[in-house]
Structures are given as C-alpha cells and as structure tokens.
Amino acid sequence: MNSIESLKWRYATKKFDQAKNIEKKQLDVLAQAFNLTATSYGLQPCRLVVVIDQDIKDKMVAHSYGQLQVKDASAVLVLCTTAVNESYIKDYFSLVKKQRNTPDEILKPFEDFLTDTFSKKELDEVEAWARNQAYLILGNLLTVCAQEQIDSCPMEGFVPEKIDELLGLSEVGLKSTLLLPVGHRATDDMMSQLKKVRRPQQEMVSYI
Template sequence: MSNIKALNWRYATKKFDSSRILTDDKIDVLKQAFNLTATSYGLQPLKMLVISNKELQKKLRAYSWNQKQVDTASHVMVICIENEVDEKFIANYFKRVKHVRETPDEILEPFQNSLVNDFKTKAQEEIEAWAINQAYLALGTLLTVCAAEEIDACPMEGFEPEKYDEVLDLHEKNLKSVLVLPVGYRAKDDMFSRFKKVRRPLDEVIIDID
C-alpha cells in the first residue's frame, strides 16, 4: 500500500472487532516505531505502556469517557511523559550517544553542558509542556505506521489522566499519562470506515514558494 493510499485508508476507528488480536510481530513494529520517533534533541522524554489485559482495559474504559474502543481494542497504548528531565536524565542520553557512536567527550561535553544549563532555567511547567509536545510527535509516528501496517487505531485525548496514573501506578514509575491509543482491527459494521475523508483542498493548506 502506498503512503497516500494508506493514509486515506486510515480513520479514527469507532468500533473494533474484539475477536481479532494483533500478532506479537505487529505490536513489535509499533514498539519500534515509538522508539524511533523524532524527539527534540533526541532526548526521548517518553515511555509507552502496551496493555493487553482485558480486565484492565475494562477498568480504564470508565476513565475514558466510556469510549468502547478502550476495552474492545486488541491492545491499548498509553503514551506517558517522564516527570523528571534533569541533569541526570540528560547525562544518560549523552552516555548512550558516546556508547553507540563512540563520539569523543570533547565533542559531546559542550552540547551536554549547554542542554543542562538550558533545562535548569526552565520551570517544571515549561519542561512538561515541552515533553507533551514530544508525545504528540510520537502519536503522529504511530498513526502513520499503523496505516502502513493496516492496523486500525483511535487516538484519544478524551480520558482522565489522573485516574489512569492511579490505576496504572504511574506515580511509582515517575510518569504521567498524556495520550491513549487503542489499536486493533476495525469491525466490519463500523460505518465510519466507509465515510469519505473530509479535508480542505490542497491549495487552501499548501503554500508553494518558488
């Protein structure tokens, strides 16, 4: 399937076929896509929970505006932000860079020090807002990969983050939930799957500058 054809095929699934479960291979593709998503500075201030426990999915539905996709989907992915993006977090990133790329310290240290100093000047609310932006980047990557893999998905902002954090013990993991993404396969009788895309004409949203 071409990229454009896949994106036309994609829609926010309203009804999943609860009898169809994604294979481990399909889930692994989504895990890898999440890990490969672009993030500012490459810092990855995110983690993702992959939930396939049906009892837990039913419990979470109550805190998801009762949206049935949460408990009928094959899996539910919860994109979370790290509560602490501090000097230690940044140092660990540069340790990975050094290990993977064998970059000398004299090249890494100026950039590392610059980032540490920059984040020290930011309020926690500003860092959190920045991290949330990275979560949306990851969501966009996941939705595109889902389309390419013919995996149905329904991105959700409509849920109670505090309740999710409580049920999933995210405080203990030093995380906050930001976005929810049920994934699986569309039900054959989901009428929304047959609706034509409604988008502005290209000439209204694209500005070519020669």
C-alpha cells in the same frame, strides 16, 4: 498500498472487532516505531506502556469518558512522558558515549548547554515540551499503523490522573499523555463508511 492510499485507508476507529487481535510481531513493529521516532535533542522524554490485559482495558473505559475503543481494541498504547532533569540529561550523554564512542571533548559542551538550558525552564515548560514529543510519536505511530494495516484511534479524551492511578504510572515517574487503541475495525463500525472530511488542499497548502 502507497503512502497516500494507506493514509486514506486509515481513520479514527470507533468500533474495534473484539475477536481480532493484532499479532505480537505487529505490536513489536509499533514498539520499534515508537522508539525510532525523532525527538527534540534526541532526549526521548517519552515511554510506551502497552496494555493488553482485558481487565485493565475494561477499567480504562470509565476514565475515557465511556469511549469503548479502549476495551474492544486488541491493545491500548499509552504514550507517557517522563521527567527530564540533570541526571536524565547526564544519562543520555552516557548513552551517546557508549553507543557512538564519541569523545568527551565533543560531548561535554553540548551536555553543558542542554543542562543549562533545561535548568532555566520552569517545570510546566519542560512538561509541555515533553508532551509535544508524545504528539510527534503519536503522528508517527498513526502512519506506521496505516502502513501495517493496523486500525487505530488517537485519543486525548481521557482523564490522565485516573489512568496514571490505574496503571501505577506515578510510581515509575510517568504521566500518561495520549492513548492509541490498536486492533482491527469491526465490520459494522459506521465511521469506516463515512467520507473523510478535509478542507480543500489548495486552501491548506501554499507554495512560494
């Protein structure tokens, strides 16, 4: 399939085939796609938690407004944000130094700039910025899922605090932002038969 055919094949899957799991190597492709997604300043303020445990997936339904995708999917990818503070930024520059061997005199001004920029932001602003990065990752994962013929359903319909509690995310400094159940569509998922609803392209895109 070419890119457009893949994107047309993809739809927000409402009913997954519980009997069809996706392979470990496909989950690994998604984990790599997660980590390869571009982020603002390269700071990667997100983490991925992959839920494959059936008991936990079952419990997620109650915190997802009863949406059954989370229990029927082969795995639920939980896109989380992490706190970004001075030590996090310092850690990032140590990594750049280690992986690229960039000299301190080149890195230091950029590190100082970022530390200063983030120190002037309110916590809410930093958290909203981190959530933006999670949405970018979601978009990337949706496309990669489509290319890999993995069905998925992007979800913001859940109660983050409850999911955080269930998965013990607060203890490790994470906040759930988005869910992405992945697996294979059930043959009787009526959503798979529906025509895509999109505004006419001429209305949406202009060239100047």
